[in-house]
Amino acid sequence: MTSPSPEPQTSVNPFEGVDEEGRMAPAAYDAILLASFGGPEGQEDVIPFLRNVTRGRGIPDERLEEVATHYRANGGISPINEQNRALKAALEAELERRGINLPVLWGNRNWAPYIKDVLQDAYDTGYRRLLMVTTSVYSSYSSCRQYREDLGMNLLATGLDKKLQVDKVRQYFDHPGFVEPFVEGLQDSLAKVREQLAAADKADGKIEVLFATHSIPTADAEASGPRDREFEEGSAYVAQHLANARAIMDRVPEAAGLEWQLVYQSRSGSPHTPWLEPDINDAIAELPAKGVDGVVIVPLGFVSDHMEVIWDLDTEAMETCSELGLAAHRAPTPGIHEKFVAGLVDLVCERTVENTITDRPALTKLGPWYDVCRPGCCANLRGEKPTIAGADSTVGVQ
Numbered sequence: 001m002t003s004p005s006p007e008p009q010t011s012v013n014p015f016e017g018v019d020e021e022g023r024m025a026p027a028a029y030d031a032i033l034l035a036s037f038g039g040p041e042g043q044e045d046v047i048p049f050l051r052n053v054t055r056g057r058g059i060p061d062e063r064l065e066e067v068a069t070h071y072r073a074n075g076g077i078s079p080i081n082e083q084n085r086a087l088k089a090a091l092e093a094e095l096e097r098r099g100i101n102l103p104v105l106w107g108n109r110n111w112a113p114y115i116k117d118v119l120q121d122a123y124d125t126g127y128r129r130l131l132m133v134t135t136s137v138y139s140s141y142s143s144c145r146q147y148r149e150d151l152g153m154n155l156l157a158t159g160l161d162k163k164l165q166v167d168k169v170r171q172y173f174d175h176p177g178f179v180e181p182f183v184e185g186l187q188d189s190l191a192k193v194r195e196q197l198a199a200a201d202k203a204d205g206k207i208e209v210l211f212a213t214h215s216i217p218t219a220d221a222e223a224s225g226p227r228d229r230e231f232e233e234g235s236a237y238v239a240q241h242l243a244n245a246r247a248i249m250d251r252v253p254e255a256a257g258l259e260w261q262l263v264y265q266s267r268s269g270s271p272h273t274p275w276l277e278p279d280i281n282d283a284i285a286e287l288p289a290k291g292v293d294g295v296v297i298v299p300l301g302f303v304s305d306h307m308e309v310i311w312d313l314d315t316e317a318m319e320t321c322s323e324l325g326l327a328a329h330r331a332p333t334p335g336i337h338e339k340f341v342a343g344l345v346d347l348v349c350e351r352t353v354e355n356t357i358t359d360r361p362a363l364t365k366l367g368p369w370y371d372v373c374r375p376g377c378c379a380n381l382r383g384e385k386p387t388i389a390g391a392d393s394t395v396g397v398q
C-alpha cells in the first residue's frame with residue numbers, strides 16, 4: 001500500500017511539458033498499466049465478447065457467427081489472456097531484476113479484467129499516475145486512438161478523470177525490443193522452410209517472405225498517424241509496416257535477395273467498404289505462378305500468438321499453402337521473448353524520473369514515435385470521443 005500522491009492538476013496548455021518531437025518530460029509513476037484487447041475464456045463468453053468488440057461498429061451477424069466458430073473450435077478460449085498473464089509476470093520479473101519498484105496492472109478493452117475496474121482499483125490502492133503500455137504497436141484508429149479513447153471514456157465513467165492521470169508509452173513498432181524477435185524468427189523460419197524444401201528434393205526452391213498484419217479499412221489507414229506528416233502510400237500504418245519489414249530483411253543475411261511483400265489478414269466489415277489488400281490467402285494463391293516453392297510468414301502486426309494468429313495464419317493461411325504444395329513456416333510473435341520484455345521496460349524507463357533512459361532507439365527513420373500523439377492522430381472517422389495521451393486529448397494533463 002502506497003501513500004496517495006498529490007492529485008494531478010488539469011493543465012490549460014495541452015502541449016505543456018511536451019517538446020516538438022512530441023516527447024514528454026519524465027514523470028513519477030505509481031504503476032504500469034498493461035492494456036490489451038482481451039478475449040473469451042469459455043464457450044459462454046464468446047458471443048458477449050464479440051458484442052463488446054463490435055459495439056457500434058456495424059460488423060454483420062454472419063461475420064460474428066464465423067468468428068465465433070474460430071473461438072468455439074478452441075473451446076471458446078482465446079489464448080490472449082493467458083499470454084498477457086505471462087507477459088505481466090515477465091515484466092514483473094524484469095522490473096525486479098533491475099530493481100525498479102513499479103507494480104504492473106493489467107486491463108483489457110473487451111473482456112475481464114476490464115480497464116474500468118482496474119482504474120478504480122488503482123485509485124483505491126492510492127495510485128495517482130499510471131503509465132500505459134499497450135499490446136498494440138502501430139498507428140491506426142484500432143491500434144492507437146481506440147486505446148486512448150477507452151482510457152478517456154473509462155476515466156470519465158468512473159469519475160476519476162481529474163483524479164487519476166494516465167500517460168502512454170510511444171507506439172513502439174520500430175523499437176529493437178519488438179523488431180529483434182522477428183529478425184531471429186525470420187532466420188529460424190527460413191532455415192525450416194529450406195529443410196522442408198531439401199526433404200522434397202527442391203533444395204534450390206524459391207522462397208518468398210510474407211509479412212502479415214491486420215487489415216483495416218483504407219479510410220482508417222489514410223487517417224493513421226499525425227496529420228502534419230506525409231507517409232509512404234499515404235498511410236502511417238502502412239509505412240510503419242513497410243519500414244519494419246525492410247529493417248528485418250536487412251538484418252537477416254540468409255534472406256538477402258529474397259522477394260517479400262506486406263499482406264493483410266482478418267478483414268471484416270461490409271464487403272462494400274475497401275480494406276487494405278492483398279489478403280494473405282490471395283497473395284499465397286499467386287505464388288506458384290511466380291515460381292515460388294516455399295513461404296515464410298512473419299506475423300509482423302502482432303505481439304502474441306492470439307486467435308488472429310493461430311486461426312487466420314496457422315489454420316487458414318497454412319491450409320492455403322498446403323493445398324498449393326508450398327513449403328511454409330510461420331515465424332513466432334514476440335510473446336515473452338526476453339528482448340521484447342526488456343524493450344518494454346526500456347520504453348517505460350524513457351518516461352520515468354527514476355532509471356531514466358535517454359536514448360530512444362528506433363530501427364526505422366519514421367521513429368522514435370511520439371509520447372503524446374499529435375492533434376488528429378489516428379482520427380476516429382465516426383466522431384470524436386474523449387481520449388488521453390494526445391495533444392488534442394480532453395482527459396487528463398498532457
Ligand SMILES: CC1=C(CCC(=O)O)c2cc3nc(cc4[nH]c(cc5[nH]c(cc1n2)c(C)c5CCC(=O)O)c(CCC(=O)O)c4C)C(CCC(=O)O)=C3C
Pocket residue numbers: 037038039040050053054057059063064067078079080135136137140142143214215216217266267268269301302306307308
Ligand atoms: C489493427 C488491429 C489489430 C492489431 C492491433 C491490436 O492488437 O490491437 C487487432 C487485433 C485484434 N483483434 C482481435 C479480435 C477481433 N477484432 C475484430 C475486429 C476488428 N479488428 C480490427 C483491427 C485490429 N484488430 C478492425 C478494424 C476490426 C473491425 C472493426 C472493429 O470491430 O473495430 C473482431 C470482431 C470480429 C471480426 O470482424 O473479426 C474481433 C473478435 C484480437 C483478439 C484476438 C484473440 O481473441 O485472441 C486482437 C488482438
Ligand SMILES: [Fe+2]
Pocket residue numbers: 139140144145225373377378
Ligand atoms: Fe495515434
